[in-house]
Amino acid sequence: MTDVLDSAGPAEAEAGGDPRTGASRSTRRVRIGVLGTGGIATIPEGVLPNLHHIADKVELVAVADLDLERATRVARQYDVPECYGSLEEMLETADIDAVVNLTPIPAHARTAMQILQAGKHLVVEKPIATTLKDADAIIETARAKGLTIICAPPDMLFRSYIEARRLIAAGTIGKVAFARVRSSHGGPGGDPQGWPLDPSWFYQAGSGPLFDMGVYGIHEITGLLGPAKRVSAFTGITEPTRTVRGEGPFAGKVIDVTADDNCLFMLDFGGATFAVIDGTFNVLATRSPKVEVFGRRGVLNVYGPDNLDHPGGDALDLFRTDIAPGLDGWVSPESWPQIEDERRALLERAILVDHLADVLLHGEANVLTAEHARHALEIMIAVTTSSREGRVVELATTF
Numbered sequence: 001m002t003d004v005l006d007s008a009g010p011a012e013a014e015a016g017g018d019p020r021t022g023a024s025r026s027t028r029r030v031r032i033g034v035l036g037t038g039g040i041a042t043i044p045e046g047v048l049p050n051l052h053h054i055a056d057k058v059e060l061v062a063v064a065d066l067d068l069e070r071a072t073r074v075a076r077q078y079d080v081p082e083c084y085g086s087l088e089e090m091l092e093t094a095d096i097d098a099v100v101n102l103t104p105i106p107a108h109a110r111t112a113m114q115i116l117q118a119g120k121h122l123v124v125e126k127p128i129a130t131t132l133k134d135a136d137a138i139i140e141t142a143r144a145k146g147l148t149i150i151c152a153p154p155d156m157l158f159r160s161y162i163e164a165r166r167l168i169a170a171g172t173i174g175k176v177a178f179a180r181v182r183s184s185h186g187g188p189g190g191d192p193q194g195w196p197l198d199p200s201w202f203y204q205a206g207s208g209p210l211f212d213m214g215v216y217g218i219h220e221i222t223g224l225l226g227p228a229k230r231v232s233a234f235t236g237i238t239e240p241t242r243t244v245r246g247e248g249p250f251a252g253k254v255i256d257v258t259a260d261d262n263c264l265f266m267l268d269f270g271g272a273t274f275a276v277i278d279g280t281f282n283v284l285a286t287r288s289p290k291v292e293v294f295g296r297r298g299v300l301n302v303y304g305p306d307n308l309d310h311p312g313g314d315a316l317d318l319f320r321t322d323i324a325p326g327l328d329g330w331v332s333p334e335s336w337p338q339i340e341d342e343r344r345a346l347l348e349r350a351i352l353v354d355h356l357a358d359v360l361l362h363g364e365a366n367v368l369t370a371e372h373a374r375h376a377l378e379i380m381i382a383v384t385t386s387s388r389e390g391r392v393v394e395l396a397t398t399f
């Protein structure tokens, strides 16, 4: 491996480089390869269209995709110097420090292991893997090789969640009784705009809304309240087929739904603190907050980008008891510290790569750890077990 942190010698460090790493200013860029050039790689809120904002920290060296034609087209569009038809070729040839893994969910574990075994740092889309055995192996390999893993989703980097976490930890809403977490959308290919690639895999075994969407809510609520202890769930298939809507290349395609597309579950955090979460492809629209946390002294709401224009006008709302003598009420948004998140708005999904660069180059703490992702995965697996076996499932992992 070429380690980005050791890429310059002491002479360069003396010439004004980073004293901790010995890297000179001119060499302090993380060289990346992007694996998978589909939806999340190329949509406007995806990775490639937003990497140019962090060109001072990250150098995009290569892209790779099993569909070489697509990779070539994408490489041309984003001026990427190198383009490969497989991960193996990219790992063998490209001079990179890290791989950003944007493959479909069933491919995450195998490709993540290959990337780490080749000595490259890893950014990986969610979930980290689909079995705990694979997640353990990924974590162990990274640890043994001293590599960093950044796992989507990026929500705990967002200012609204950082602020919500701070407020809850400070006791602002008192003891948390329960939370309601919304973590669904209407399903890939369900929008009138259509879908650029074939969305079938999202509905089939090895994927489904739990891995694709429920994972957000799990990361959010465990990011706010800490690891959960037990899971209880109902899951099922709403309708046996879905038809891709809109005008895109797959419009009208009928998809067999073989993964549960309707998952509702509860988490027990201990001490009579609970959360209820939906992870479905059945929320066509909603006006409810993304996360509502009900405490004994107040209520905290976190809103998502889909309803930032809620009546409070901010990404957080707070209700408190005793805001004045004899008075409970909503704290007006004007009295809040501004939590508008320019970094999130600017970088979109490239925020994952930005975080990797900050961890590697500036020694920032990793907020999106593989251990958190493994705990989230254990919850997702427990959801399926709980539903199939009709029982509460105890959790063993933590982060």
Ligand SMILES: NC(=O)c1ccc[n+]([C@@H]2O[C@H](COP(=O)([O-])OP(=O)(O)OC[C@H]3O[C@@H](n4cnc5c(N)ncnc54)[C@H](O)[C@@H]3O)[C@@H](O)[C@H]2O)c1
Pocket: 035, 036, 037, 038, 039, 040, 041, 043, 064, 065, 066, 067, 070, 086, 087, 102, 103, 104, 105, 107, 111, 125, 126, 127, 197, 198, 211, 212
């Ligand atoms: N599409 C979205 O809006 C979105 C949003 C957030 C996160 N994600 C996550 O991003 C990941 C990818 O989703 P997507 O929608 O971009 O999928 P996609 O099907 O649009 O694209 C995946 C790409 O990866 C390529 N690929 C598949 N297996 C590969 C392999 N072994 N090696 C190299 N390339 C391979 C495919 O050819 C395809 O081009 C998933 O984990 C998904 O959960 C997607």
